[in-house]
Amino acid sequence: MDIKKNKKLFFNIGLLVFFVWLLIISYSSSKRKPENVGELLNDFSWLQKWPKWLDLPLMKWINVGFKKLNETYGFIFEAINNFLLAMLMALKNFLILAPWPAVVLGVTVIAYFASGRKIRTTVFVGFCTFFIGFLHPIFWQKAIETTAIMLISIFLCLIFGMPVGILMSRAERIRNKILPVLDLMQTIPAFVYLIPGIMLFGLGAVPAIIATFIYAVPPLVRLTDLGIRLVDKEVIEAADAFGASKKQKLWGVQMPLALPNIMQGINQCTMMALSMVVIASMIGTRGLGDEVLLGLQQLNVGRAAEAGIAIVLLAIVLDRITQSYGETLQERRAPEKKKGK
């Protein structure tokens, strides 16, 4: 008990020292400070208005830090950039080069199987897909560009988000550390991480992918964690009692039972990714977003509205596919509910 209390005390003293150090650093690095400290004691006018020298030079630090980061580790970012770009181009070119009826058909077939062979959903999704191009021929290619960026981002979300979610569900300590990071990722305005993205990766699609990833991954992580923790405790105990190893428990029991929640997370992730891709048009990412932006710049209501509708249609298509897949899973798990409907 004593050690614990002392630890806390030391930690608080440390924080205080850090704060004082910050004050001194910002004062000494400020260009607008008075010539000597004594002046502050004679003239108290600095208490009236926030003094110019009481300014944490965080901006300078971050800028310098980024420059250094770029200079020393630039090659890493370039490698990431090239890799993501290659993946994106391959996907985009494949979808663009394919004849459009084939793509519409492909999406429809995916919807058919994802929805558990529900005809209504399938037909609905097929029509929505068709209408994207039908609204304006140029939208077809733009929608494909947007989708390609989204799919790559969602892929990144899956390979990073799910393991983090699993890790969080296992240890309270890890969860308590990751939760504030997720909060931060969701509350910082989306524009803010577009800028470091540009600095590290230049203009174009890759910073958009990175920003989309950061913006869209939290719900997936949260719902993976929640889904696993919500699995009935007695079912977990049963798996333990029959001698399931950790791995067998995770893949044989926890993940399958958490899957409806995880699918909900992927659905949320998709929707957030779409909204981010539209915002990313501000940094020159091509896609449906730049049509909206053009409409805005030209005060062309029709153009902006058309592009807006196309985005909604794309959202509906993606939402229906991911959502209905989750529902199909849930029905398989609880077949009696299906009877009741």
Place this chain on the structure above:
Amino acid sequence: MSKIEIKNVYKIFGNNPQSVMPMVRDGANKEEVLEQTGHTVGLDNVSLNIEEGETFVCMGLSGSGKSTLIRHLNRLIDPTDGEIFVEGTNVMSFNKEQLIDFRRHKMSMVFQRFGLFPHKTVLQNVGYGLEMQGKPEDERDRTAMEKIEAVGLTGFENQFPNQLSGGMQQRVGLARALATDSDIMLMDEAFSALDPLIRSDMQKQLLDLQSELKKTIVFITHDLDESLRLGDHIGILNAGKLVQVGTPVDIIMNPADDYVKAFVKDVNRAKVIKAKIVMKKTEEANDIDKSNLIKVNEDQFIEEFLPQIVCSNSNCEVVDKSGNVKGYISNKELQTSLTKS
């Protein structure tokens, strides 16, 4: 050597259980410990032996630690202090792999709310223990089908658990536990969630199965009638302490303290007490009127011959299987045995 030996097991829940141990050892009771340290005493110096092939019923009200106790046997919960021997091996000495192996082969468990895997069919559920043992699929299915038949669920093997009623679900749980062919079966309030008729059905089924299989069963319940019906020995827990261990008749005839007395107060004694328990031995029975006698077997319950005696106003002559007279019962003995407490 007993099949299961529990020696001086303590379990304390809280932040730092070891720090509370000295206090608990010195005989502080549950309330005092909770008030002074915020720790909850789950088990307080519990020692008991369970013999091979018997059904040991552990009884107590909720919060008495009975579910905690049963989870110590397969180490779903680790004791704060004490030793647990199964077939002479100290369970506490197992490492991870040994523990998993032990759970796979030595013990199986049935849960209060069934603990079935909702995403697996009845057949897959029953075969789960075998799957963990690494048995090939065809063998798994064959054994599982046998057990499904044994519990009377043939025809339901491809249903999912939540398509079945509560009673049927618990049969699946029972079949799953039987399928691994382990010597020891742990049943944690296995029938408590079922309605009375089905519960009595399941009790009968368990008794029938047990008369064939002769497994060592540890059964947890809060229902005295159930424990009297199923148990060869009964252990009564109160606030983490083992208050009394004995045969059903022991418990009823000689309750150890007020807690047990309160428990057995409402029991229908005629249903539980056998003729040989209440009879007066032949050599001491000189004062009993032997003019008007009814013959009863020494293993008959009082309930079975009571109406006869009342109607004919006669006394009983108790005989063993081969017809030797062992003793006599008059109204006086009946009166004391049925009203005692």
